[in-house]
């Protein structure tokens with residue numbers, strides 16, 4: 001059922017909880033004055049818990065004018081593994097059942 005459902009725009013990874021809710025990783029601008037993504041934002045649609053993995057200054061500053069830059073954090077590592085790790089571990093333990101939509 002869930003696998004056949006179209007993913008919302010910007011969702012780059014999705015995890016399923018035992019309760020049948022999804023935990024979605026999206027990319028989004030983390031600052032009001034930029035249009036390009038600067039962080040991974042994770043939302044659990046079961047319990048509505050959220051988590052942010054900021055990509056750091058390089059993603060925000062965009063000093064080379066190349067638009068969205070790779071999702072590297074301050075140490076030069078990609079923030080995606082950390083985002084996936086949070087989403088994975090949350091999805092494994094979250095027991096909240098998503099509220100049915102009318």
Ligand SMILES: [Zn+2]
Pocket residue numbers: 044045046047048049090094095096
């Ligand atoms: Zn949850």
